[in-house]
C-alpha cells in the first residue's frame with residue numbers, strides 16, 4: 001500500500017472529466033485525502049482538517065430531504081478514490097471498511113456496533129490510524145454512550161419489564177441487565193445472527209432475559225405488559241410513516257403508565273459527512289421537533305426530549321396515553 005506514489009491522478013482525472021464543476025477547491029481536498037491515505041492515515045493534528053474537508057465534499061454532493069441526504073450533483077466525488085484504492089476502502093479489517101462493505105447486508109449491523117463498543121483497532125498497519133480516527137468520531141461515541149444512558153434511566157425508574165427493539169447484539173442494554181436485578185428484559189431484532197450474538201453477550205441471565213427474532217414493523221405488541229420500550233439505532237432508518245406505524249404498535253405493548261424511550265441521530269451532527277461519504281452509512285437525521293411529532297402522532301403524552309453529551313443522540317421519551325388508546 002505504501003509503495004503507491006501519489007501522482008494526483010484521481011483529482012486530475014476528475015477535474016478533466018468534470019470541467020463544469022465550479023468549486024476547484026474540491027479537487028484540492030481530494031488530492032489531500034489521497035495523500036493522507038498514502039502516508040498511512042491521519043495523525044491527530046489532521047483530524048480537524050479531514051472533518052472540514054469531508055464536510056465541504058458532502059455539502060457539494062448532497063442536500064437534505066426529510067432528514068435524508070439526497071444527491072444534488074450527478075458525480076460521486078469519492079468514487080475514483082474508492083476505485084483506485086479498493087484494497088484500502090473495501091476491507092472489513094478496518095472500521096470504515098466494515099461500515100462500507102456491510103457484510104451482513106445492512107448498515108449498523110451487530111458486528112460494527114460490537115467493534116465500536118470494543119474500541120477495536122485493526123492489526124494491519126495501514127488501517128491503524130484510520131481506526132483510531134474512527135473511534136474519535138462523535139457518532140461513534142454516541143453509539144457507546146447509549147449503554148450508560150439506558151443504564152441510568154432504568155436505575156432511576158426501576159421498570160418491571162423492558163423491551164429493546166432493534167437490540168442488535170444487546171450491548172446497549174447489557175450494563176442495565178447486569179445492574180437491574182428486579183427487571184425482566186425482552187430483546188427483539190429481525191437479524192438471526194444479531195439475536196445469536198445477543199444471547200452470547202447476555203448468557204447467564206435466562207431467568208430475566210428473553211429474545212425474539214422478528215421484524216418489528218410486522219410484529220404485534222398487544223400484550224400491554226412492558227413498562228419501558230427502548231429502541232436505539234433503529235428509528236434513524238425509518239421514514240415518518242413507518243416510524244409512526246411502529247410507535248403506534250408499541251403503544252399497544254405498554255402497560256398502563258408505560259413509556260417509550262426512542263433514539264435517533266440529530267440533524268447537524270458533525271460525523272455525518274464521514275459516515276455517509278466514506279462508510280456510505282446513510283441515516284434519517286431528526287430534530288427534537290421531528291421526534292416530538294412522531295410520538296405525538298402515535299398517541300403518547302408527556303413527551304420529553306433528551307440528548308447525550310455529544311449532541312448526536314437525541315432521545316424522545318413518551319408515556320402511554322390511555323385516552324388516546326380508547327379513542
Ligand SMILES: C[S@@+](CC[C@H](N)C(=O)[O-])C[C@H]1O[C@@H](n2cnc3c(N)ncnc32)[C@H](O)[C@@H]1O
Pocket residue numbers: 107108109110113143146165166167168169170171172188189190191194214215216217231232233234
Ligand atoms: C444500529 S443497530 C442498533 C443496536 C442497538 N440497539 C444499539 O443501539 O447498539 C440496529 C438494529 O436494528 C435491527 N433492525 C433493523 N430493522 C429492524 C426491524 N424492522 N425489526 C427488528 N429489528 C430491526 C438491525 O438488525 C440492527 O441489529
